[in-house]
Amino acid sequence: MFTKFQKSFQTGVVTSRYPKEKEPAPLRFRGRIEIDHEKCRHCNACVEVCPTNAYTWVEEKGKRYLQMSHAKCIFCGMCEEACPFKAVTITNDFELTTKNKDNLLVKAGLDETASVEDLGTKLKEEIFSVFRRSLHVREVDAGSCNGCEWEVAALYNSPVHDLQRFGIDIVASPRHADCLLVTGPPTRNLEAALIKTYHSTPDPKMVIALGACACSGGIFSNCYATKNGIDNVVPVDVYIPGCPPRPQAIIYGFLLALKRIKK
């Protein structure tokens, strides 16, 4: 008994101070991608090298420009390596969560226009405000590689991140949940289970897509066994990209969804 107490006292408080204090990711961490359109010579190198086809050429307003989707990105960093003109920079910013999938797009050379929030989203946000101080979450694995699962486990079980300090709890059944945290492309073998889980969750409910697979299918997209992102199966309210998103990125996602962080 004594050794147990001794160990606990020696260890002390290990919980991180994020988000009250900024905790920057290590320098090698691959987060938000920025494209400098003035340096870009349209050489197509990034498009060719990207394993998930996150880079595409789009024509809009009579202008051909490069578009990158953080929803598809698996943050392998090959585009930065391949770009001969150093137009692509990978920063260590991990706070990528958004409520609107269009915000995950980087449009090089096009003036970013603020996305129009429709009435429906606003109404939903009003409804979700009831969860602000306490959110019960059910984590649903719809065929992920287990990476996202372990990050959620690290949030919930590890004293370092300690999700419960925000009033957010992971519950055992969708029937007790306000929010579904879904990972995976999803797979065809789990489609029915995901739909059943969605319908078992009482209204109002929030659905968060966690990880590249859930946001867009990621590297498993366009395959007979998967659907390209869970928004093809159930409606999604919040997207947290990353492969897998680090625990702090998930915390940021939750707090943004609950409007406890201003973007």
Place this chain on the structure above:
Amino acid sequence: MKEHRQFYLDELTDRFKDTINITKSFLENEIYISTKKENLLDVCVYLRETFHAGLSAMIGNDERSLNGNFRIYYVFSVPHADIFLIVHIPVSEDHPEFPSVTTKIPAAHWYEREIKDMFGLEPIGHPDPGTLVLHGNMPENTYPLRKDFDVNTRVPLQESRLPFFKVEGEGVFEIPVGPIHAGIIEPGHFRFSAVGDSIYYLDAKLFYTHKGTEKLFETMPYTKALFLAERICGVCAASHATGYCQAIEKVAGVEIPPRAKFIRTIVLELERLYNHIGDVGNICAGAAFLLGNAHGFRIRERMQQLNETICGNRYLRGMLTIGGVRFDINNDLKQHILATLSEVKKDFKELTKIIFASSSLLDRFETTGRLSTEIAKELGVVGVAARASGIATDTRLIHPYAAYDKVDFDIPIFHYEGDVLARIRVRVDEVYQSIYIIEQCFDKMAPGPLKIPLEKEIPPYRHALSYVESPRGENIYWIATAPDNRLFRYKVRSPSFCNWPAIPFAIPDNIVPDFPLINKSFELCYSCTDL
């Protein structure tokens, strides 16, 4: 090795003469034995009885575009020698069936069912030939790994209801669990037939996370497929990436620089460390010892933060590249790693001291979930579970790769036990061995290049085996190349695929609340298995 190889060649030619045809591979440790369907069982049984060879993998391949036939490869590995004996038989399209070897070699039973689902080849004489991977929700005559099946085919979901083994009798009741679980774990369906509190029989339905990974490999250029290999499994990412890179390097005939080999070894051991430490903590959660769980996760978190500093990813993704490694470990980083490891070692030692001193906890661990050596051997169990059941197997020793032939280490083996406690002890011992290996790597590592560039094109129509000891056990990969830098076939055999069938044998006579504990002590991946 040459004498070894010659010995097997002579023995096999002596015994089988004309019924087999031996081809030497361009790789030293692979012997390909071609035979016909009718001789298959004889050859397999001979390899098993005479050489004590175990079935490591079974690979189906659609070679109709090359020679008009399907082909099935049976990979046998000989204990304590770096030799793989690969028996292969042709299966024609007109008679899509092959003789089942499951009754003689039980390790084959899942492989044969997998081949039936993915290629539509029928194992004749299989005792339980039901669907495995596709859950019976595919329309008839749809076999995803056949070459005439396009990867992006949208196949309608077929209504299906899989039969479960039913135990009948007074007081027997069924408990269905999953696929959406109460914990934060991967999906699988378990059906317990329990009498009172003790489990009489367990039937498991897995393969929920089947993502068509092997088919996707065939659609990608080999440079991009590396990132798919890293995403086969979240927590064995470095192992799968190493296996893939080694496969390509073997086919291309490239030897990576020594410094890259050492860095790969360090990365693989870092993966073992964070997994094993986390697993020890997680097993404590299975026995409701939350103090151990919290400490385990805290130390694991520290290791993962270290991973992120080294590779930019908490799961060691993005570190490996074909022909070497992407990032160097400079002196500052080396000092940081060694300092962290020495603190982690002390921390972990204190944690295990608390665990092994807790009598109520040991009471849950001891004699729980016993897997006997015989069953483990028959089913071809690998990794931690095998070593806890007294089988001395470790790919790092038997088939050395990366820099494992240059470092010195021991593998822990626990005879006659095979319970949860033995599996924890294997992990605890391996944590110290891994730290020791990393320290040796830093001592022996000399400055040098990090990667060797590959020639523009990889040679087509070559095949090779690749193997890695992941934290869970032996991973086997079989690669066959196609023209235009594509893969013809990339088979992934994960340790979890071998070990899952053993769990139902470790469960009976244990109480229902002990199932999560036993399951956690095996700590098998679903995503690795389901692919």
